[in-house]
Amino acid sequence: MKPQFEHPVCDECRSRLGNVFCSLTASQVNEMDSEKNCSIYKKGQIIFNEGNKPAGVYCVNKGKIKIYQTGEEGKEQILRLVKEGDVLGYRSLISGEAYSGTAAVMEDATVCFIPKRTFFDFLHTNADLSTQMMQLLSHDLKEAESRLTGLAQKPVRERMAEALLMLLEFYGTDKEGAINAVISREDIANIVGTATETTIRILSDFKSEKLIDLIGKKIKVNNHQGLVKTAHIYD
Protein backbone atom coordinates (compact mmCIF):
# COMPACT_ATOMS: atom_id res chain seq x y z
CA MET A 1 0.00 0.00 0.00
CA LYS A 2 1.16 3.48 -0.77
CA PRO A 3 2.33 5.22 2.41
CA GLN A 4 0.10 8.12 3.32
CA PHE A 5 1.61 11.54 3.90
CA GLU A 6 0.09 12.96 7.01
CA HIS A 7 -0.55 16.67 6.73
CA PRO A 8 0.74 18.61 9.72
CA VAL A 9 -2.14 19.97 11.78
CA CYS A 10 -1.82 23.73 12.36
CA ASP A 11 -3.28 23.50 15.84
CA GLU A 12 -0.54 21.09 16.93
CA CYS A 13 2.28 22.48 14.82
CA ARG A 14 5.14 23.60 17.00
CA SER A 15 6.70 25.42 14.05
CA ARG A 16 3.68 27.71 13.85
CA LEU A 17 4.06 28.80 17.49
CA GLY A 18 7.48 30.24 16.75
CA ASN A 19 6.36 32.45 13.88
CA VAL A 20 3.91 35.21 13.03
CA PHE A 21 0.98 32.81 12.83
CA CYS A 22 1.09 32.28 16.59
CA SER A 23 -1.15 35.35 16.85
CA LEU A 24 -4.03 33.74 14.96
CA THR A 25 -7.28 33.15 16.81
CA ALA A 26 -8.55 29.60 17.29
CA SER A 27 -11.04 29.95 14.46
CA GLN A 28 -8.37 31.39 12.16
CA VAL A 29 -6.12 28.43 12.95
CA ASN A 30 -8.96 26.13 11.91
CA GLU A 31 -9.50 28.15 8.76
CA MET A 32 -5.81 28.02 7.91
CA ASP A 33 -5.85 24.29 8.53
CA SER A 34 -8.63 23.71 6.05
CA GLU A 35 -7.33 26.11 3.40
CA LYS A 36 -3.69 25.06 3.40
CA ASN A 37 -1.94 22.46 1.28
CA CYS A 38 1.19 20.69 2.47
CA SER A 39 3.87 19.09 0.35
CA ILE A 40 7.08 17.20 0.87
CA TYR A 41 10.05 18.56 -1.05
CA LYS A 42 13.28 16.67 -1.64
CA LYS A 43 16.71 18.23 -1.52
CA GLY A 44 17.29 20.33 -4.63
CA GLN A 45 13.61 20.83 -5.44
CA ILE A 46 12.38 24.33 -6.17
CA ILE A 47 9.50 25.75 -4.14
CA PHE A 48 9.16 28.92 -6.19
CA ASN A 49 11.09 30.58 -8.97
CA GLU A 50 12.45 34.10 -9.30
CA GLY A 51 10.16 36.10 -11.61
CA ASN A 52 6.99 34.10 -10.88
CA LYS A 53 3.95 35.73 -9.32
CA PRO A 54 3.10 34.66 -5.79
CA ALA A 55 -0.23 32.95 -5.08
CA GLY A 56 0.22 32.67 -1.33
CA VAL A 57 2.73 32.25 1.48
CA TYR A 58 4.65 29.19 2.62
CA CYS A 59 5.03 28.04 6.20
CA VAL A 60 7.94 25.68 6.81
CA ASN A 61 7.00 22.74 9.02
CA LYS A 62 10.34 20.97 8.58
CA GLY A 63 13.56 21.27 6.59
CA LYS A 64 16.06 23.81 5.33
CA ILE A 65 15.63 26.11 2.38
CA LYS A 66 17.78 28.75 0.68
CA ILE A 67 16.55 31.82 -1.16
CA TYR A 68 18.85 33.10 -3.85
CA GLN A 69 19.04 35.44 -6.79
CA THR A 70 20.72 34.41 -9.98
CA GLY A 71 23.13 37.04 -11.23
CA GLU A 72 23.81 38.07 -14.81
CA GLU A 73 26.55 35.47 -15.09
CA GLY A 74 24.35 32.75 -13.68
CA LYS A 75 26.02 32.71 -10.27
CA GLU A 76 23.80 32.24 -7.24
CA GLN A 77 23.83 34.80 -4.46
CA ILE A 78 22.12 33.41 -1.38
CA LEU A 79 20.12 36.15 0.29
CA ARG A 80 18.41 34.32 3.08
CA LEU A 81 18.32 30.96 4.81
CA VAL A 82 15.04 29.52 6.00
CA LYS A 83 14.39 26.80 8.56
CA GLU A 84 11.43 25.18 10.25
CA GLY A 85 9.03 27.64 11.74
CA ASP A 86 9.89 30.33 9.20
CA VAL A 87 7.41 31.81 6.78
CA LEU A 88 8.52 32.51 3.24
CA GLY A 89 7.29 34.31 0.17
CA TYR A 90 5.45 36.99 2.17
CA ARG A 91 7.40 39.90 0.79
CA SER A 92 6.38 39.46 -2.83
CA LEU A 93 2.83 38.75 -1.78
CA ILE A 94 2.60 41.96 0.23
CA SER A 95 4.33 44.16 -2.33
CA GLY A 96 2.31 42.54 -5.13
CA GLU A 97 5.41 41.92 -7.18
CA ALA A 98 7.02 38.86 -8.71
CA TYR A 99 9.35 36.77 -6.55
CA SER A 100 12.73 38.47 -6.39
CA GLY A 101 14.45 35.18 -5.61
CA THR A 102 14.22 31.42 -6.02
CA ALA A 103 13.54 29.14 -3.05
CA ALA A 104 15.29 25.76 -3.24
CA VAL A 105 15.40 22.96 -0.68
CA MET A 106 18.76 22.25 1.01
CA GLU A 107 17.49 19.50 3.33
CA ASP A 108 14.25 17.56 2.79
CA ALA A 109 11.35 19.75 3.78
CA THR A 110 7.66 19.71 4.59
CA VAL A 111 6.12 23.00 3.58
CA CYS A 112 2.53 24.22 3.84
CA PHE A 113 1.04 26.64 1.36
CA ILE A 114 -1.48 29.22 2.51
CA PRO A 115 -3.48 30.87 -0.28
CA LYS A 116 -3.24 34.62 -0.82
CA ARG A 117 -6.90 35.26 -0.03
CA THR A 118 -6.69 33.54 3.35
CA PHE A 119 -3.47 35.32 4.26
CA PHE A 120 -4.84 38.77 3.39
CA ASP A 121 -8.08 38.01 5.24
CA PHE A 122 -6.02 37.35 8.35
CA LEU A 123 -3.91 40.47 7.81
CA HIS A 124 -6.98 42.69 7.50
CA THR A 125 -8.82 41.27 10.48
CA ASN A 126 -6.06 40.38 12.92
CA ALA A 127 -4.23 43.44 14.27
CA ASP A 128 -1.65 41.33 16.12
CA LEU A 129 -0.71 39.47 12.96
CA SER A 130 -0.30 42.68 10.96
CA THR A 131 1.84 44.19 13.72
CA GLN A 132 4.02 41.10 13.78
CA MET A 133 4.37 41.11 9.99
CA MET A 134 5.44 44.75 10.16
CA GLN A 135 8.04 43.89 12.77
CA LEU A 136 9.26 40.89 10.79
CA LEU A 137 9.82 43.07 7.72
CA SER A 138 11.58 45.71 9.81
CA HIS A 139 13.86 43.00 11.09
CA ASP A 140 14.49 41.75 7.53
CA LEU A 141 15.47 45.25 6.46
CA LYS A 142 17.91 45.54 9.33
CA GLU A 143 19.46 42.20 8.37
CA ALA A 144 19.76 43.20 4.71
CA GLU A 145 21.52 46.40 5.76
CA SER A 146 24.12 44.59 7.82
CA ARG A 147 24.61 41.99 5.09
CA LEU A 148 25.32 44.83 2.69
CA THR A 149 27.76 46.54 5.03
CA GLY A 150 29.58 43.27 5.70
CA LEU A 151 29.82 42.39 2.04
CA ALA A 152 30.97 45.82 0.99
CA GLN A 153 33.67 46.27 3.51
CA LYS A 154 35.12 43.02 4.75
CA PRO A 155 37.74 40.88 3.06
CA VAL A 156 36.61 37.39 2.16
CA ARG A 157 38.33 35.71 5.14
CA GLU A 158 36.43 37.87 7.62
CA ARG A 159 33.18 37.33 5.75
CA MET A 160 33.70 33.56 5.89
CA ALA A 161 34.20 33.69 9.65
CA GLU A 162 31.09 35.82 9.99
CA ALA A 163 29.07 33.45 7.79
CA LEU A 164 30.09 30.45 9.93
CA LEU A 165 29.04 32.27 13.09
CA MET A 166 25.75 33.18 11.45
CA LEU A 167 25.14 29.54 10.43
CA LEU A 168 25.98 28.36 13.95
CA GLU A 169 23.55 30.81 15.48
CA PHE A 170 20.85 30.08 12.91
CA TYR A 171 20.93 26.27 12.95
CA GLY A 172 22.41 25.47 16.35
CA THR A 173 24.53 22.38 16.93
CA ASP A 174 23.98 18.62 16.67
CA LYS A 175 25.07 15.91 19.14
CA GLU A 176 28.68 16.16 18.04
CA GLY A 177 28.70 19.91 18.45
CA ALA A 178 28.79 20.56 14.70
CA ILE A 179 26.57 23.12 12.95
CA ASN A 180 23.26 21.34 12.58
CA ALA A 181 23.00 21.59 8.79
CA VAL A 182 24.67 20.03 5.80
CA ILE A 183 25.55 22.94 3.54
CA SER A 184 27.50 22.38 0.37
CA ARG A 185 30.75 24.30 -0.14
CA GLU A 186 29.10 25.92 -3.14
CA ASP A 187 26.22 27.17 -1.01
CA ILE A 188 28.65 28.56 1.54
CA ALA A 189 30.46 30.34 -1.30
CA ASN A 190 27.16 31.81 -2.44
CA ILE A 191 26.33 33.02 1.04
CA VAL A 192 29.71 34.68 1.43
CA GLY A 193 29.76 35.97 -2.14
CA THR A 194 32.96 34.32 -3.32
CA ALA A 195 34.17 31.40 -5.44
CA THR A 196 33.81 27.76 -4.32
CA GLU A 197 37.58 27.20 -4.59
CA THR A 198 38.22 30.16 -2.30
CA THR A 199 35.71 28.75 0.19
CA ILE A 200 37.44 25.37 0.25
CA ARG A 201 40.82 27.03 0.73
CA ILE A 202 39.68 29.30 3.57
CA LEU A 203 37.87 26.47 5.35
CA SER A 204 41.03 24.38 5.27
CA ASP A 205 43.00 27.41 6.52
CA PHE A 206 40.52 27.74 9.40
CA LYS A 207 40.92 24.04 10.08
CA SER A 208 44.71 24.21 10.29
CA GLU A 209 44.35 27.23 12.58
CA LYS A 210 42.14 24.99 14.78
CA LEU A 211 39.26 27.45 14.50
CA ILE A 212 36.98 24.78 13.06
CA ASP A 213 36.82 21.04 12.48
CA LEU A 214 35.47 19.45 9.33
CA ILE A 215 33.39 16.35 10.15
CA GLY A 216 32.37 14.85 6.82
CA LYS A 217 30.25 17.55 5.21
CA LYS A 218 29.55 19.22 8.52
CA ILE A 219 31.47 22.01 10.18
CA LYS A 220 32.22 22.22 13.88
CA VAL A 221 33.26 25.49 15.45
CA ASN A 222 36.13 24.75 17.84
CA ASN A 223 37.26 28.20 18.77
CA HIS A 224 34.29 30.53 18.94
CA GLN A 225 36.33 33.43 20.34
CA GLY A 226 38.92 33.02 17.60
CA LEU A 227 36.28 33.04 14.90
CA VAL A 228 34.68 36.17 16.35
CA LYS A 229 38.09 37.79 16.30
CA THR A 230 38.69 36.73 12.70
CA ALA A 231 35.29 38.12 11.72
CA HIS A 232 36.20 41.46 13.30
CA ILE A 233 32.91 41.73 15.08
CA TYR A 234 33.27 44.35 17.74
CA ASP A 235 29.82 44.62 19.19
Added chain:
Amino acid sequence: MATNTGLEEIIKNYGELTQFIFHKNDVLFKENDQPAGLYCLESGSVKIFKEEHDQQERILHLATAGEILGLHSVVNNHPYTNSAAAISETRASFISASEFMKLINSNNTYKLLVMKSLCSRIDSMEDHIVRISEKMSDERFADTLLVLVEKYGVNKTKDLNIHLSIDELASYTCTSKSYMKKIITEFTHRGLITFSGGNIKILNLPLLKSTAVVNVRPAAL
Protein backbone atom coordinates in the same frame (compact mmCIF):
# COMPACT_ATOMS: atom_id res chain seq x y z
CA MET B 1 13.62 53.60 -5.59
CA ALA B 2 10.82 55.61 -4.11
CA THR B 3 7.66 53.59 -4.36
CA ASN B 4 4.57 55.55 -3.57
CA THR B 5 2.53 53.34 -1.29
CA GLY B 6 0.25 56.12 -0.11
CA LEU B 7 1.69 55.99 3.40
CA GLU B 8 3.26 59.40 3.03
CA GLU B 9 -0.08 61.05 2.24
CA ILE B 10 -1.72 59.42 5.23
CA ILE B 11 1.04 60.76 7.47
CA LYS B 12 0.69 64.23 5.98
CA ASN B 13 -3.08 64.29 6.37
CA TYR B 14 -2.73 63.27 9.99
CA GLY B 15 -1.24 66.61 11.02
CA GLU B 16 1.01 66.44 14.10
CA LEU B 17 3.97 67.12 11.83
CA THR B 18 6.98 69.38 12.24
CA GLN B 19 8.57 70.85 9.15
CA PHE B 20 12.32 70.93 8.84
CA ILE B 21 14.80 72.36 6.38
CA PHE B 22 18.20 70.66 6.37
CA HIS B 23 21.30 72.10 4.75
CA LYS B 24 24.07 70.07 3.20
CA ASN B 25 25.71 67.79 5.80
CA ASP B 26 23.01 68.39 8.43
CA VAL B 27 22.20 65.18 10.30
CA LEU B 28 18.57 63.98 10.41
CA PHE B 29 19.32 61.14 12.80
CA LYS B 30 22.29 59.17 14.03
CA GLU B 31 22.95 55.43 14.19
CA ASN B 32 22.34 53.93 17.67
CA ASP B 33 20.20 56.85 18.85
CA GLN B 34 16.76 55.99 20.20
CA PRO B 35 14.20 56.34 17.40
CA ALA B 36 12.54 59.70 18.00
CA GLY B 37 10.39 59.42 14.92
CA LEU B 38 10.46 59.37 11.16
CA TYR B 39 10.90 61.81 8.31
CA CYS B 40 8.99 62.13 5.05
CA LEU B 41 11.23 63.75 2.44
CA GLU B 42 9.56 66.48 0.41
CA SER B 43 12.50 67.67 -1.63
CA GLY B 44 16.25 67.33 -1.75
CA SER B 45 18.41 64.27 -1.18
CA VAL B 46 19.65 62.38 1.85
CA LYS B 47 22.33 59.73 2.27
CA ILE B 48 21.67 56.78 4.55
CA PHE B 49 24.89 55.34 5.89
CA LYS B 50 26.55 53.25 8.55
CA GLU B 51 29.71 54.31 10.28
CA GLU B 52 32.35 51.61 10.18
CA HIS B 53 34.93 50.96 12.85
CA ASP B 54 37.61 52.69 10.80
CA GLN B 55 35.40 55.81 10.92
CA GLN B 56 34.59 55.47 7.26
CA GLU B 57 31.00 55.80 6.19
CA ARG B 58 29.32 53.15 4.10
CA ILE B 59 26.45 54.60 2.08
CA LEU B 60 23.61 52.08 1.90
CA HIS B 61 21.01 54.14 0.18
CA LEU B 62 20.38 57.52 -1.39
CA ALA B 63 16.94 58.82 -0.62
CA THR B 64 14.91 61.33 -2.55
CA ALA B 65 11.54 63.12 -2.33
CA GLY B 66 8.67 60.81 -1.41
CA GLU B 67 10.70 58.45 0.74
CA ILE B 68 10.16 57.79 4.43
CA LEU B 69 13.25 57.51 6.63
CA GLY B 70 13.63 55.74 9.96
CA LEU B 71 10.57 53.56 9.44
CA HIS B 72 11.88 50.15 10.49
CA SER B 73 13.56 51.49 13.63
CA VAL B 74 10.35 53.16 14.75
CA VAL B 75 8.23 50.08 14.00
CA ASN B 76 10.52 47.76 15.94
CA ASN B 77 11.38 50.39 18.51
CA HIS B 78 15.08 49.69 18.27
CA PRO B 79 17.83 52.30 17.92
CA TYR B 80 18.36 53.71 14.43
CA THR B 81 20.38 51.14 12.48
CA ASN B 82 21.96 53.84 10.34
CA SER B 83 22.54 57.56 10.08
CA ALA B 84 20.92 60.01 7.71
CA ALA B 85 22.49 63.28 6.51
CA ALA B 86 21.43 65.76 3.84
CA ILE B 87 23.51 65.88 0.65
CA SER B 88 21.70 68.93 -0.65
CA GLU B 89 19.14 71.31 0.82
CA THR B 90 16.30 69.08 1.96
CA ARG B 91 12.78 69.72 3.18
CA ALA B 92 11.26 67.05 5.39
CA SER B 93 8.27 66.54 7.69
CA PHE B 94 8.85 64.84 11.00
CA ILE B 95 6.36 62.74 12.94
CA SER B 96 7.23 61.43 16.40
CA ALA B 97 7.44 57.67 16.96
CA SER B 98 4.51 57.65 19.39
CA GLU B 99 2.23 59.69 17.11
CA PHE B 100 3.15 57.48 14.16
CA MET B 101 2.42 54.26 16.04
CA LYS B 102 -0.88 55.74 17.23
CA LEU B 103 -1.74 56.54 13.63
CA ILE B 104 -0.99 53.14 12.15
CA ASN B 105 -2.51 51.22 15.03
CA SER B 106 -5.78 53.00 14.30
CA ASN B 107 -6.25 51.14 11.04
CA ASN B 108 -5.03 47.75 9.86
CA THR B 109 -4.83 48.91 6.23
CA TYR B 110 -2.20 51.46 7.24
CA LYS B 111 -0.02 48.64 8.52
CA LEU B 112 -0.20 47.03 5.10
CA LEU B 113 1.15 50.27 3.60
CA VAL B 114 4.00 50.23 6.12
CA MET B 115 4.75 46.65 5.07
CA LYS B 116 4.78 47.62 1.40
CA SER B 117 7.10 50.48 2.08
CA LEU B 118 9.48 48.18 3.98
CA CYS B 119 9.32 45.58 1.19
CA SER B 120 10.46 48.06 -1.41
CA ARG B 121 13.44 49.10 0.74
CA ILE B 122 14.47 45.49 1.30
CA ASP B 123 14.22 44.82 -2.44
CA SER B 124 16.55 47.68 -3.28
CA MET B 125 18.96 46.60 -0.53
CA GLU B 126 19.08 43.06 -1.90
CA ASP B 127 19.65 44.30 -5.45
CA HIS B 128 22.58 46.20 -4.07
CA ILE B 129 23.92 43.05 -2.32
CA VAL B 130 23.76 41.02 -5.53
CA ARG B 131 25.41 43.84 -7.44
CA ILE B 132 28.38 44.06 -5.11
CA SER B 133 28.94 40.35 -4.99
CA GLU B 134 29.00 39.79 -8.72
CA LYS B 135 30.20 42.96 -10.37
CA MET B 136 33.61 44.51 -10.78
CA SER B 137 34.17 48.06 -9.53
CA ASP B 138 33.85 49.71 -12.94
CA GLU B 139 30.60 47.88 -13.65
CA ARG B 140 29.32 48.86 -10.24
CA PHE B 141 30.22 52.51 -10.80
CA ALA B 142 28.36 52.47 -14.13
CA ASP B 143 25.44 50.96 -12.20
CA THR B 144 25.70 53.65 -9.52
CA LEU B 145 25.52 56.34 -12.19
CA LEU B 146 22.46 54.74 -13.79
CA VAL B 147 20.75 54.59 -10.40
CA LEU B 148 21.52 58.28 -9.87
CA VAL B 149 20.20 59.21 -13.33
CA GLU B 150 16.97 57.38 -12.66
CA LYS B 151 16.58 58.76 -9.16
CA TYR B 152 17.58 62.37 -9.55
CA GLY B 153 17.54 62.91 -13.30
CA VAL B 154 19.79 65.07 -15.48
CA ASN B 155 19.25 68.67 -16.50
CA LYS B 156 19.40 70.21 -19.98
CA THR B 157 23.20 70.40 -19.93
CA LYS B 158 23.37 66.68 -19.05
CA ASP B 159 24.47 67.37 -15.47
CA LEU B 160 23.18 65.02 -12.77
CA ASN B 161 20.79 66.75 -10.40
CA ILE B 162 22.85 65.70 -7.41
CA HIS B 163 26.37 66.51 -6.31
CA LEU B 164 28.48 63.81 -4.68
CA SER B 165 32.08 63.88 -3.51
CA ILE B 166 34.61 61.24 -4.54
CA ASP B 167 34.37 59.81 -1.02
CA GLU B 168 30.63 59.48 -1.31
CA LEU B 169 30.81 57.93 -4.76
CA ALA B 170 33.44 55.44 -3.56
CA SER B 171 31.35 54.58 -0.52
CA TYR B 172 28.14 54.03 -2.50
CA THR B 173 29.96 52.03 -5.18
CA CYS B 174 31.76 50.01 -2.48
CA THR B 175 35.29 50.69 -3.62
CA SER B 176 38.27 52.61 -2.30
CA LYS B 177 38.80 56.31 -2.89
CA SER B 178 41.98 55.81 -4.92
CA TYR B 179 40.35 53.19 -7.12
CA MET B 180 37.34 55.46 -7.55
CA LYS B 181 39.62 58.19 -8.91
CA LYS B 182 41.11 55.71 -11.37
CA ILE B 183 37.70 54.62 -12.62
CA ILE B 184 36.56 58.23 -13.03
CA THR B 185 39.66 58.97 -15.10
CA GLU B 186 39.00 55.89 -17.20
CA PHE B 187 35.33 56.81 -17.72
CA THR B 188 36.36 60.35 -18.69
CA HIS B 189 38.81 58.99 -21.27
CA ARG B 190 36.12 56.77 -22.73
CA GLY B 191 33.83 59.78 -23.10
CA LEU B 192 31.23 58.44 -20.68
CA ILE B 193 31.23 61.25 -18.16
CA THR B 194 33.04 64.32 -16.92
CA PHE B 195 33.50 64.98 -13.25
CA SER B 196 34.48 68.21 -11.57
CA GLY B 197 33.91 69.36 -8.02
CA GLY B 198 31.07 66.95 -7.33
CA ASN B 199 29.29 67.70 -10.58
CA ILE B 200 28.81 64.73 -12.91
CA LYS B 201 27.95 65.20 -16.56
CA ILE B 202 26.50 62.12 -18.28
CA LEU B 203 27.84 62.17 -21.85
CA ASN B 204 27.06 58.73 -23.20
CA LEU B 205 24.13 56.95 -21.57
CA PRO B 206 23.92 53.94 -23.95
CA LEU B 207 27.62 53.15 -23.46
CA LEU B 208 27.18 53.56 -19.71
CA LYS B 209 24.36 51.02 -19.82
CA SER B 210 26.47 48.47 -21.63
CA THR B 211 29.36 49.07 -19.21
CA ALA B 212 27.07 48.24 -16.29
CA VAL B 213 26.39 44.75 -17.62
CA VAL B 214 28.68 42.02 -16.31
CA ASN B 215 31.33 41.65 -18.96
CA VAL B 216 32.83 38.33 -19.80
CA ARG B 217 36.52 38.78 -19.23
CA PRO B 218 39.22 37.09 -21.26
CA ALA B 219 40.50 34.15 -19.22
CA ALA B 220 44.18 34.96 -19.54
CA LEU B 221 44.94 38.55 -18.77
